[in-house]
Amino acid sequence: MCVEPAPPPPGRLTRRGVLAASAALAGTATALASGTATAAGPARRPARTGDLVVEGGTLLDPATGDVTEDAIVVIRDGVVRAAGPRDRVDIPADAHRLDAHGRWVLPGLIDAHIHLNTAAEARDAVRQGATSARSGSTNFYQDIAVRELARQAPRHAPRLKAAGVFVTPDLGDTVLADPDLTPLVRLKDGVRSAEALRRVVSVNLARGVDVVKTRVNERAGLADQDPLTQVYSHAQLSEVVAAARRGGKGVLCHSYSEKGCHDAVTAGIRSLEHGVFVGERTLHEMRRRGTYFTPTLTAIAGLAETSDPVLAERGRTFLPVLERAVLAAHELGVPLAAGTDSSGGSIDPIGREVELMRAAGLPALDAIRTATTGAARLLGLDGTAGRLARGHAGDVLLLSGDPLADVSVLKSPLRVVRSGVAL
Incomplete structure (x- = not known):
């Protein structure tokens, strides 16, 4: 038996209905909803991103394999603005800092x-x-x-x-x-x-x-x-x-x-x-x-x-x-x-x-x-994603040891940062 061709319902109504139903099933409805919903779907909040400086850790860049000790990663509005050795990165005076001394720093x-x-x-x-x-x-x-x-x-x-x-x-x-x-x-x-x-x-x-x-x-x-x-x-x-x-x-x-x-x-x-x-x-x-x-x-x-x-x-x-x-x-x-x-x-x-x-x-x-x-x-x-370089997402893992020596440290990150917000 073939399926009779039928166009989908109008896009705006369909997307609203499906998003509402899937949100309820996933348990995300409370987080998604804020204010008054509109015909185009649930009301939107701006993404909650953060400003953060991850300071003093050993930074690994997976793209190059480069390892930088005493590194600084500056995140503004959830995005990496600078990353590198301390003497090459300006730290904003008002920055909230996350101490990474003794830790390895990797992208999420x-x-x-x-x-x-x-x-x-x-x-x-x-x-x-x-x-x-x-x-x-x-x-x-x-x-x-x-x-x-x-x-x-x-x-x-x-x-x-x-x-x-x-x-x-x-x-x-x-x-x-x-x-x-x-x-x-x-x-x-x-x-x-x-x-x-x-x-x-x-x-x-x-x-x-x-x-x-x-x-x-x-x-x-x-x-x-x-x-x-x-x-x-x-x-x-x-x-x-x-x-x-x-x-x-x-x-x-x-x-x-x-x-x-x-x-x-x-x-x-x-x-x-x-x-x-x-x-x-x-x-x-x-x-x-x-x-x-x-x-x-x-x-x-x-x-x-x-x-x-x-x-x-x-x-x-x-x-x-x-x-x-x-x-x-x-x-x-x-x-x-x-x-x-x-x-x-x-x-x-x-x-x-x-x-x-x-x-x-x-x-x-x-x-x-x-x-x-x-x-x-x-x-x-x-x-x-995939690197901590300028323009990339401010997603960071702090690890207890050197993942190049023992990748198992990746299974239990000490700290996770998502879009500049430390969890």
Whole structure:
């Protein structure tokens, strides 16, 4: 059965309604609301950014690898105005200062694959060092509301690239996320036809997503599914990519099998997620195309720690395979991005993903780059996130030790600064 073409409701009304509903589901409504709402949506507050000087720490620039002792970082209105050695940076006389002596100073980290469904999860992500992130999808557009929360009250959420709802064969209750999705429930085979695939993408685009999320394989985290089973063909993936590109958006793709990975990459996705069994042929194609690899080592390692024997064995089997794939990708020059795939109310520190990148064989600086400069490029945030340089966001981590010697210090930042506000 095909889906009858139908235009979405008028943009202003739709965006207002969806934002209000997703905000309520995400628990962000109180933070979003202030004053009187208008026809264009909830009333907006100016973002609460800060003025701060981070003084005396050892500053690492992930882009260059340069280390500056007794460094000064000056943040005004949430943006870095100067960063460097003390004798080259003017400190404003009235500045509020954060003492970083004896600490290492890094930019806030980036989680390139995370599921933020609530305001509590968003706050937890920031406090664990992820000051920027990319959504791996939510069931009811909660990430749209979390993105808005981050804009209005940065200390409560990472700056976020939202993916909206998953383009997947079985939407389940997600058909209730938007009235324009409900006709899909009548499809016997689910979201598989070109028309159905285009509809889910178009609804996402109408709701203002930044990226589109789809899949090529079943899930590894469900014992009754086989993650090597392919659910979309190359032609179907190409439909998703083409529909997303018409809206100016890239696609991230959940994947496991080598054939699935290759189909996804050659269909034109922007980033390959998980990708446990990605092979050399596909990695060479990724390098040629500039396709990113977000392996979510944290999630795969977590399977081995579950009580379910099927999932535990899957995790033990998959992790060394994925580690080899990550190292091969790095050695070939495939761009890597760190992502925890956190979901279900439990947020893993993005520093854990960096630690696992290091364990897979990446040099410490390159592992750090997967959660800073590399991830920033994937998210289109180079120039905003990933460094503490003039014009970049005033997002700072204070660490207890040298991350180049021991990347595990990234898992437990001593202090987080978000847009110039120390948490």
